[in-house]
Amino acid sequence: MGDDDNKVTSEEIGASPAVTFNLDDCTIDAQERAALGIDVAYVQWRADFRRTVIAANVLNRPWRSVFEADMMFSIVAHRWLAGRAITHKELATYFEIFVTEATVSRHLDDMEESGMIVRQTDPDDRRRIFLLPTRRLETIGHGYLQARIRMMREHGFVWNGGEAAGGAKAIDPARAPE
Template identity: 50%
Template sequence: MHKSEVARRDISNDVLEIEDHAEVALDPEQRALLASDVSWLEYRAEFRRQMIQQGFLKHPWRSIFEADMIFTLIGHKWLQGEILTVKQVATYFEAFTSDVTITRHIDDMVASGTLVRTPDPKDRRRLLLMPTQRLFEIGRIFLQARKEIARRHGYVYDPARASAGE
């Protein structure tokens, strides 16, 4: 157990009163992270509305949060030189959702022009998920927004400090 974790049996079920909001045991960095997450949710909802209104996506997908996770995984792995299969993506998300739901999301992504299913030349039974330029344009917009939201809440990219564990 991490030193900052509390054993589950020690956590109170007492209702918190709104007047006590400043007393909740979250440090300023944790509060900033929470505020950053809420800012991201607000941005994400508005971004989806804009993408649909402007016709940027050919087909809107079911759950934006599951779709974001799938896009993130496929894009990140591709940037690292790894092409994922439908089965690999389903395995990553098996704790969150079913294979059928993942397949439906991928169907939506193919229809929206962000992914292409391509048979693996080494094993034609396997389907590789190839990102399109459209996926990375959406990703670039998303990541720029995430950077700006993080900065508004006090976070700065500092790889030297991160590698030192600070």
């Protein structure tokens, strides 16, 4: 999160009443509504995309969980673009609260079977398995990312040219700034 992000605490969540309220009383601002609109547009695009991938016979069956599979693809690709491939064990830590490591493994089996990722053993430590994106995932990623960019523009977000990241490569949030 950036410095200007307000983190919601567990106390604030617990203190918020579980009752509905009038739209006039809503405190969500225009930028937050735009982000919400992007999420909804993404879900709509994602459903169409899944139908396309299944029709192309890339998948033998739909992925087990849309959220989990999409996030795993994103994390694998993002870490690879940041110059540091992610390991199976590291990926599992992102999901440890709501899925087991076995579930992550089943997702990875599906992804490997569909040609989206490859597993590569670390030559320096044969116990570590790196997850690497394939050209197929890159092709799909272009479509996905272009759709996300279009949705963001439709909701008023503007690209700053990567100035915050130095324009060089993906920022790896798991690494401390150098």
